[in-house]
Amino acid sequence: MRQSSLFGRTLREAPADAQTPGHRLMLRAAIARPLASGFYTWLPLGFRVAQKVEQIIREEMDRIGCQEMEMPVLTPAELWKTTGRWDALEPITFRTKDHNGREFMVSYTHEEAIHSHAMSELQSYKQMPAMVYHFQSKGRDEARPRAGLLRVREFVMKDAYSFDIDQAGLEKSYKAQHGAYERIFKRMGLNAVSVESDTGAMGGDIAHEFQVLTEVGEDRIVVCPNCDYRANMERATRTPDVPLREDGIAPRSEIATPGTTSIEALQASLKVDADRLLKTLLLRDASGNVVAVVLPGDRDVNEAKLRKILGTSEVKFANDADFAAAGAVAGYIGPVGLRVRTLVDTSVDQRAYVAGANKKDAHLRSVVSGRDFTGETVDVHDIREGDVCPRCKTGGLRLERGVEVGNIFAYGTYYSDKMNATFLAEDGTRKPFVGGSYGIGVGRAVQTIIETSHDDKGIIWPISVAPYHVHVIALPSNDATVRTAADALVADLEHAGLEVLYDDRDETAGVKFADADLIGIPFRATVSKRTLKEDQVELKPRSASEAEFIPRATATERIAGAVRRALA
């Protein structure tokens, strides 16, 4: 490919609103361009990368017997109504109608579609296990797209689906996908770790996310430095500290705390640590049910855990009427005497706390859980740095940020039950498919590679996904001798099966080298007046600081060898 005719130009400066390093480099190196918020066009360089990422995924899916197919982007409303997702997904999906007024959704995902196919294609237990996948655009009307390709509103996902006759079969398929994912991310140069993830409102099943730990990530990941425990914050637990017990606690007593309506203010005025205070939150779920959550003043409530406990899609702060009905006073709420369902977090110990008195300008001292108030014991708190690992029981859990580049989810019969998708089992009865789904976002993976593989000059592509293997630079390209030699080298390299980007532009050395560093092709081969004087070619790996000079006669052979070794 001659760079003089490449569609897509590099930018000396990134647009001001690009924030993360990967976002800036993605734009500067002409990988992709925005068309609207959350909608991106792949430019030719980026498209080549995306295709290589797809090819790696394709090979690893094929390797575990997963078959490629393709389902449409637009899917009929009736299909989504069978699982209730037509309504549930309304706020975050794109919809349209055909000329007869029939409604369609730009697919958010394809579980409904694949189950509908499975029930007609897979009629007998003999046809399972079965696994299929496709690369297809997904539409998600995200409230907040961010950081270039990391979170967009339309993107190509590889989504795979497994169908098994029972839970044991599903676990086998799940394991095969897990293994494939490990190979996929490794091959594309991503250090992705598998972490336990929340299964959302479906509950109870197994799910893992593949997270690349980087500060630009938006997910919070709990990581144990002493063992392999890794979990999404939405699901992470801890081994509780040794419960603190206090005996002979005096009866509770009221204290005057005028104007002291926050944990911080109480800490300051009473001169006590936050963990001696009780934080009581009055919340309401999607159906308007009100619940009080009690936890130590130094702990935060984890909304994902709470939603799951309540079986609701939404948790909001209670309104004034809720406070009145519960007998609570905003700013002075406490669990004692509260007239509402109460959840007590596992972090609350058997010791004396200061809590709100449910009375303006007053708190209670020596409040003891179980003695002064009761409630259901639940784990609804956020893990924080230093907590004790639930697996290896040692301290020092860390919080990191991650980009979720893939997820795998064994949902079992969730969809087949709703859709009545069954097969004929060996015993002659009809049984629901036991399924799983497995997704990878292609564009997000591409930008995550950039986020984690670059220096201050530009991208450093792993050769497995690089847009080209070799960047040939002619210097200057308007010198006939140089031009002839460079043309010949490019022809030889291409003949040897290498992918070559050829900088034949009439630009200065500085411009060409800076662009080569920015675009980040793994090998740079320079042909110049200077190298030709010695009948040489300069070869420099993008990741190396030093170049080497190789004889022109063996240059193709040497470069091809280096590329093949790197690809191996």
Add this chain to the structure above:
RNA sequence: CGGGGUGUGGCGCAGUUGGUAGCGCGCCGCUUUUGGGAAGCGGAGGUUCGCCGGUUCGAGUCCGGCCACCCCGACCA
């Protein structure tokens, strides 16, 4: 959806108490250059400053409304 910010040539930005729009990069032409984002000369490019309305003799600038984009949070089956 809540909070914050920004909209002026392709990109980065300036534009004073309101007076009729500039700079750098990039782009085009010619010349000289060619190993780390060259130099000189000459040009083009803004439907007049996101859109609509208002105030004013006069609005990029003041006022109101709207839109788009970015950041933080919420949400994310």
